[in-house]
Amino acid sequence: MAWESILCLILLAAFYTYGFYLPSLWFDEGWSWHLARMPIPEMMRATAADRSPFLYYLLLHFWIRIAGESEWALRWPSVAFGVLATALAGRLADRGWGRPAGLFTILVMGLSPFWLYYVQEARMYTMLAAGALATFWSLEAILQRPDGRRFFWWMLLAAGTALTHYFGLFPVAVMAAGLGLWSAHRPVARRWWGWSMQGLPAMIGPWLLFARERFVSPEAFLRPPMTTVGLLTALAHGFWPGEWTWLPAAVLAAAALLRGHPFSRRWAVLFLGTLMLTAAVLLGIFSRFALFHPRYVIFLWALWAIGVGGGAVQIGEIMSDRLPRILRSRWIGVLFLFPLGAMLFHPWRAWLQDPHRGRDPYREAVAHVARQIRPGEAALALRANWAVLYYWERMQVPAPLLMGPETPIWEEGEVLSWLQEAHRRYGLPDRPWRLWLFEWQQEVVDPLRLFDRLLLENGFEVGGQPFGSLWVAYYETWPPFRKRPLTPFHADFEGKIELRGVHLREPRWPGDILGVTLAWARVEPVLRPARVFVHVLDPTGHLVAQQDGPLPNDLVPISGWPLDHAYPVFVRVLLPRDLHGAYIVRVGLYDPESGQRWRARWDSGEGDGVPVGRLERP
Structure with missing residues (x-):
């Protein structure tokens, strides 16, 4: 040479x-x-x-x-x-x-x-x-x-x-x-x-x-x-x-x-x-x-x-x-x-x-938690994340770090058992349990956002901060963890997808999260993609908050689900702080390419959006 x-x-x-x-x-x-x-x-x-x-x-x-x-x-x-x-x-x-x-x-x-x-x-x-x-x-x-x-x-x-x-x-x-x-x-x-x-x-x-x-x-x-x-x-x-x-x-x-x-x-x-x-x-x-x-x-x-x-x-x-x-x-x-x-x-x-050379700052994320975590609290890497564990061990953080699932979870009972066992091992009895979450590609292991649902149904999110594509959230929960049952509901979307259950998690204070759990089932082959929208409307029909997204995400589209099996999908809707009065929560499906909404039929009517509940704010 x-x-x-x-x-x-x-x-x-x-x-x-x-x-x-x-x-x-x-x-x-x-x-x-x-x-x-x-x-x-x-x-x-x-x-x-x-x-x-x-x-x-x-x-x-x-x-x-x-x-x-x-x-x-x-x-x-x-x-x-x-x-x-x-x-x-x-x-x-x-x-x-x-x-x-x-x-x-x-x-x-x-x-x-x-x-x-x-x-x-x-x-x-x-x-x-x-x-x-x-x-x-x-x-x-x-x-x-x-x-x-x-x-x-x-x-x-x-x-x-x-x-x-x-x-x-x-x-x-x-x-x-x-x-x-x-x-x-x-x-x-x-x-x-x-x-x-x-x-x-x-x-x-x-x-x-x-x-x-x-x-x-x-x-x-x-x-x-x-x-x-x-x-x-x-x-x-x-x-x-x-x-x-x-x-x-x-x-x-x-x-x-x-x-x-x-x-x-x-x-x-x-x-x-x-x-x-x-x-x-x-x-x-x-x-x-x-x-x-x-x-x-x-x-x-x-x-x-x-x-x-x-x-x-x-x-x-x-x-x-x-x-x-x-x-x-x-x-x-x-x-x-x-x-x-x-x-x-x-x-x-x-x-x-770029000081991070295109990588997420995991070291800074772990240091952020290490400075604030207190005795009796724990952290969860949702998707098992060994880079988080690497820095957790090197910084000798005096709190347990739990490695979350590595394969997708589809049943709420699995998440409930997981959280109950984690609290039994690391939480304090008869006291609120604070849990830190490291979330990276959580859609891979929690496609229905069941962890998010159970944590919010049994507590609230104190705050969160992004570190690149790594999201660090902080929850306060009130064990024992319980599932909130869905209210039976039936809406048919063009004979291919059905909505079979609904549950609304009420916001706890102004500007909090409205949690919407929707049980979806595929009853016929779905050849075109579907995205779901959740709209919050005032009495005049004016849109005050919304959340749109794939059903449930692009890695596990509903087109690949087993026929006639309903899965609960959790959706977060961030509400404005100045809401007062009564509001309607409406959901529906639409084609992501054309924007055209799917027609729906339910017990009391039909249209391109299904009213699934009321939200009352003082």
Whole structure:
């Protein structure tokens, strides 16, 4: 590798490590910490049900026993793999298009906002990118001189990539197929390829068999089917922040093929083949319940960056040929990186100026609670949130932190039992019990907002404060906890959805929350989405308060509910402080795209909104 590339990598490594321990760990990083400190057998069982295999967590398990469990220690492996991946990308570009391409690739990849985020995160994504690029580099070594040792290293690196993240199977499969085609007419290479094709399944097969339930069981929540346009849009905007930033990156990557170098063709086959295989699996096999984020295919981003570096050199060479001899240089291609760099400047500056580096400030949230929590109080992480526990333990907060559910709860009785047991263990008898809630993506585990309902029905919310997307709320409750029964009610919405019960939680003071619990049931297939509105109207029909939202949320839409089963959905309506007199509470459904309301029939009438109760304010 050229000296300027080595110098650039050293500077990047220093840049990555400068203050990288200052932002808080967030939810996913807390999960890494939680798994890494488990005993290995327990870790294996936990990762078998997770979205990624065990290899990263196993490495982190041994690492934290050497380096400790600080933010610095937890994130350092990601930095190390990030520098390695950037170096491999530069070396591959150097191999294909020469020395300038290597440096251009290192700059494009190493300073990208997308890469900067994950290179400082205690997750497996830079390890995944490094594994895929190392496997590609090993394949290139085989093409130079096929022998058993090189096939063995390729097999080992391919297995490591697949066991770092399941999406790592995609580039491995494409490389295995390409290597097989290349070996078909080379007897020595064909024999070693055959051995590697037996060894590779032997290395990853036992794990895939052990974790087989992960592939046959969908997520506990549904997502809209993924589309081709949606997938490509997610990749383009995820890899290259901004509306059109992906366009010059795509043009430069396409330019890498201008002169038809053999390496450029292999690079294109790997990039496009992996992209098409990923799309085929996500759109065909797992279109309904696959969870996708561009970071899962971070190796595609690394391959794209390699193409950008090569394309800049190719365009530079073509332009250089048209210049006087004294001005010709392969380095002139750097000029064609300027438009891309200019479009990335604002996202890069925003990342650099953000002290949290795009992460929620969990440390500050826990410190906020630690300063105020009193003896006899407790805290609940609703969705079990191990990043909250990480800071709770490090700050030695003198109060219990309860880990909430990790799978969706659909029955109110489960929430009631959970709160009663928590109060029995940690609350004081015959006294109000104060509970702090850390809420992050609570719609995943509490889609009907049953925790919110029971806490408000048995007390009130003292206050709340956002810390990024993490919400910290403070409740005072009066145990024992009791369910409030719903008043039977029947309203039919276009013969597809029925409202079967209602309960209004009266506000306790001016400006308090009106709690509305609605028991919904799907009685026929629901093909179009439905959103629910709750309106509070004065006697003249004037709207004084409202709350609109999905039914009950976008992860578990009513279209996926079992037929003829009613679930209570809790809705908060924040009331103005100056309400006095009698008000009508009306609910209904509407189409989110057209805004058209669903027609409803109930015992005493029909219309586009159903009156479900009266609210009296003194």
